[in-house]
Amino acid sequence: MAISRNGCESCTEITCTSTKSVLSQDLAKNVITAYDRVRMRGMSACLFGSTGTCCRNCNMGPCQIIDGVDEMIGICGATADTVVARNFARTIAGGSAAHTDHAREMVKGFIATAKGETPHEIKDVNKLMMLAEVFGVATEGRDKNDIALEIGQLALADFGKQDDKPVTMLKRAPKKRQELWKRLGVEPRGIDREVVEIMHRTHMGVDQEYHNIMLQGARCALGDGWGSSMLSTELTDIMFGTPVPRRAIVDLGVLKPDEVNVTVHGHEPLLAEALCLAAQDEEMLALARKVGAKGINLAGVCCTGNEILMRRGIPVAAGFVQQEMALATGAIEAMVVDVQCIMQSVAEVAKSFHTDVITTNYRAKMPGAVHIQFNEEDPMGSAKEILRKAIGNFKKRGDFYIPQESKLDVVVGFSHETINYMLGGRFRASYRPLNDNIINGRIRGVAAIVGCDNYKYADNNHEIIARELIKNDVLVLATGCAATALGRVGLVRPEAAEFAGPGLREVCETVGMPPILHCGSCVDNSRLLIAATEMVREGGLGDDISDLPMAGTAPLWMSEKAVAIGQYFVSSGAYVIFQNLPLTGSKNFHKFMTGGMDEMYGGRWDIEEDPLKLAQKMIARIDLKRKELGIDKKRERVLFDMEMRRDLGTGAPLKDIGCHGPTPA
Ligand code: SF4
Numbered sequence: 001m002a003i004s005r006n007g008c009e010s011c012t013e014i015t016c017t018s019t020k021s022v023l024s025q026d027l028a029k030n031v032i033t034a035y036d037r038v039r040m041r042g043m044s045a046c047l048f049g050s051t052g053t054c055c056r057n058c059n060m061g062p063c064q065i066i067d068g069v070d071e072m073i074g075i076c077g078a079t080a081d082t083v084v085a086r087n088f089a090r091t092i093a094g095g096s097a098a099h100t101d102h103a104r105e106m107v108k109g110f111i112a113t114a115k116g117e118t119p120h121e122i123k124d125v126n127k128l129m130m131l132a133e134v135f136g137v138a139t140e141g142r143d144k145n146d147i148a149l150e151i152g153q154l155a156l157a158d159f160g161k162q163d164d165k166p167v168t169m170l171k172r173a174p175k176k177r178q179e180l181w182k183r184l185g186v187e188p189r190g191i192d193r194e195v196v197e198i199m200h201r202t203h204m205g206v207d208q209e210y211h212n213i214m215l216q217g218a219r220c221a222l223g224d225g226w227g228s229s230m231l232s233t234e235l236t237d238i239m240f241g242t243p244v245p246r247r248a249i250v251d252l253g254v255l256k257p258d259e260v261n262v263t264v265h266g267h268e269p270l271l272a273e274a275l276c277l278a279a280q281d282e283e284m285l286a287l288a289r290k291v292g293a294k295g296i297n298l299a300g301v302c303c304t305g306n307e308i309l310m311r312r313g314i315p316v317a318a319g320f321v322q323q324e325m326a327l328a329t330g331a332i333e334a335m336v337v338d339v340q341c342i343m344q345s346v347a348e349v350a351k352s353f354h355t356d357v358i359t360t361n362y363r364a365k366m367p368g369a370v371h372i373q374f375n376e377e378d379p380m381g382s383a384k385e386i387l388r389k390a391i392g393n394f395k396k397r398g399d400f401y402i403p404q405e406s407k408l409d410v411v412v413g414f415s416h417e418t419i420n421y422m423l424g425g426r427f428r429a430s431y432r433p434l435n436d437n438i439i440n441g442r443i444r445g446v447a448a449i450v451g452c453d454n455y456k457y458a459d460n461n462h463e464i465i466a467r468e469l470i471k472n473d474v475l476v477l478a479t480g481c482a483a484t485a486l487g488r489v490g491l492v493r494p495e496a497a498e499f500a501g502p503g504l505r506e507v508c509e510t511v512g513m514p515p516i517l518h519c520g521s522c523v524d525n526s527r528l529l530i531a532a533t534e535m536v537r538e539g540g541l542g543d544d545i546s547d548l549p550m551a552g553t554a555p556l557w558m559s560e561k562a563v564a565i566g567q568y569f570v571s572s573g574a575y576v577i578f579q580n581l582p583l584t585g586s587k588n589f590h591k592f593m594t595g596g597m598d599e600m601y602g603g604r605w606d607i608e609e610d611p612l613k614l615a616q617k618m619i620a621r622i623d624l625k626r627k628e629l630g631i632d633k634k635r636e637r638v639l640f641d642m643e644m645r646r647d648l649g650t651g652a653p654l655k656d657i658g659c660h661g662p663t664p665a
């Protein structure tokens with residue numbers, strides 16, 4: 001594919017300084033990126049696909065349906081309502097399957113760690129004990145590895161469970177929510193089973209009633225959020241340490257001119273953690289020195305990046321839309337990939353440079369890449385083999401360009417435990433101060449900005465939304481590539497408090513926290529479920545998640561996982577708004593998802609393409625919830641009195657949490 005182009009001037013979608021800077025170099029003139037492909041295709045996305053009305057679930061079709069036109073229903077008679085609902089449910093199943101397969105690997109890694117078969121260890125004993133209680137595992141007088149092994153085995157059983165009892169972690173939700181799920185019949189049973197049941201029910205000639213289809217859609221998504229994703233996050237924390245706040249840097253400028261640059265891209269932290277250990281190994285460092293490099297520089301891409309950023313402070317080079325640009329620097333010796341969000345084009349881009357794209361998971365191979373299978377029984381062996389390959393490429397590096405203009409620092413590591421300690425104090429971890437500040441109006445509410453980047457919209461949409469939210473005193477929790485994008489523009493650091501409204505700013509400055517808290521990777525959205533549950537448990541903000549002044553968005557969503565995440569938040573009682581969704585092809589289904597869901601779950605979907613209006617709709621929802629709680633009048637009193645300042649002052653200052661935080665070593 002040798003199409004040359006004249007830099008990226010015509011890419012009005014790109015606002016990111018480092019991206020523009022890399023693409024304008026001579027070095028990158030033959031690199032074709034997704035931005036180029038969007039232009040080269042010269043056609044807009046298929047209307048049927050975009051609105052959810054294309055069905056190819058059987059070989060009488062494919063059928064394109066037009067709502068309200070009798071001649072344009074499916075050959076089998078399927079209406080727009082049925083087809084759109086089936087497609088939406090299948091998207092949820094796709095996203096949930098991705099999280100679930102990832103989580104299964106983490107559980108297996110956890111079991112292997114408990115057996116002493118990996119270089120990792122059980123680090124967060126407090127969290128281990130908490131999970132032991134959830135799983136009903138006895139702890140008295142037992143070794144931590146024994147306890148971990150039993151928890152791991154019970155967790156693994158939750159994936160393939162065949163009885164009709166709910167998955168174990170569901171009991172962590174607020175009581176009222178659990179009762180609602182039971183009443184509606186949407187409690188997830190086996191995690192895998194719910195994905196299979198969606199695929200069955202959406203097969204030709206099975207479930208043809210959109211409300212009923214979405215009951216299973218909700219059940220599957222809940223199995224993801226409160227099942228697989230939550231298991232993955234918690235067990236990863238126990239093995240690799242629950243994140244605590246730390247400073248790090250993001251953007252393409254984190255690559256180093258004089259070191260072997262290795263980027264880790266994908267989602268599963270098992271390999272990335274092994275690479276982190278191997279990159280410090282004297283044998284590997286000696287090899288690097290031998291080829292003239294000063295060291296080995298690991299950097300993240302996408303959510304693997306977020307995992308090691310949160311736990312180790314390893315810098316993130318790029319989010320999803322920058323994966324090709326990272327290679328276009330010509331400075332990367334190896335891009336190591338595992339699963340999810342890896343564009344096939346990276347192998348093509350790598351051909352213009354000395355870079356090897358190394359696939360490591362048997363599930364995810366690609367033409368043009370080198371495959372080195374990650375061996376779970378010998379993670380260090382695999383990691384060293386990969387690093388040897390990368391080191392071998394260093395001398396082949398030709399011209400390269402590493403942008404320096406926008407290398408920004410971020411403060412990351414906001415697990416829900418950190419929020420607890422940071423606002424509540426080192427000795428009395430509690431969500432009380434957060435709830436109090438919401439009740440007194442300094443903090444108007446909480447918003448989640450999560451999910452991907454997407455070439456469909458300008459790359460500054462996350463920023464527009466986030467600035468509007470914090471300006472209006474809304475505390476933002478961010479995950480995934482959205483968090484990376486916000487980090488790139490300097491909003492994920494305490495200094496960004498200056499862009500917040502007076503109430504939020506005062507809280508942030510008193511505690512020393514950013515107005516946007518980086519809470520991890522896309523699988524870590526389960527942390528936000530727990531944070532919301534803790535806010536309910538703390539009291540004063542209603543008795544269910546649906547009562548909280550809270551809203552969520554994945555504006556630039558790309559992956560099916562984002563839809564699964566959105567649905568588990570909606571089914572948990574949250575208002576979730578995206579810039580577009582493939583559900584507008586059916587009036588009835590659209591109405592149900594954006595209205596009827598609210599009546600069932602107290603949470604609903606919404607769609608708004610304009611990023612500023614999207615943020616304003618989130619604020620309107622937060623205000624509605626404040627009104628329902630009767631705390632809307634109190635927003636006038638935004639200044640801290642001395643007593644409140646002292647109260648917050650008992651929270652652990654940010655700098656201290658890193659040293660004495662919630663995670664015992
Ligand atoms: Fe067409 Fe019905 Fe077959 Fe879908 S299931 S492709 S609507 S005939």
Ligand code: MSK
Nearest residue numbers: 303341451452480481
């Ligand atoms: S990596 S799922 S682009 S957040 Fe999790 Fe980023 Fe979205 Fe992939």
